[in-house]
Amino acid sequence: MPTEAIFRADPRARACTARVLSAGPEGVVLDRTVFYAQGGGQPGDVGTLRWDGGEMAVANAVKGPEGTILHLPAPGAALPPAGAEVAAAIDWARRHRLMRMHTALHLLCSLIPGAAVTGGQVGPDRSRLDFDLPEPPAKEWLTERLNALIAADHPVGERWIEEAELDASPGLVRTLSVKPPRGPGRVRLVRIGPEAAPVDLQPCGGTHVRSTGEIGRVEVAKMESKGRQNRRVYVVLAGEG
Known part of the structure; x- marks a missing residue:
């Protein structure tokens, strides 16, 4: 039985109640969860599972077999014992920083077409990003242009397209190292800006803020050469790390 991924429909959900389907050293599988499973360059969430008489600290969330989340x-x-009802809660402060960062990287992509x-x-x-x-x-x-896009407070949205539509528009895929997230015949696109003229539009399975203004100021802190044509660009949240 696959895990219902609440974070896909509501990336701002911080907690939920769930039922334990299985529990072992390889991980705990719930019927539903707010924990984002590591993937696409975004770390999995950390947090806690609490049940009557116990509590488990969650060190990471990863994809398991057959659509489950461990x-x-x-x-x-x-x-927790199998069958128990648990209260699942993520470290929201950390997740929100990841959402801000992830959206900022999409903006960085848009500046290097x-x-x-x-x-x-x-x-x-x-x-x-490399x-x-x-x-x-x-x-x-890059720092100046990133902050201009952030200050413009562009809306962030999503839509699903058929896999055939993505195959017909290969330019939507910017990443060479990560395959686009595909569902049963569908692909999720994350859009920044208006539908008619997006600032950025590409397949992505991660969590994002609702508008670019939520990111706050950022800074391109460092740039490195990682090969003849491979350039690494580091971004930090300005004044926060």
């Missing part, structure tokens, strides 16, 4: 116990944590993304990692304190690019723009220019 809530990984912290070392030495007790496991035509360059494939060869890797990336979303982090609560520092995030990065571009197949001989010479990136100056970090001061």
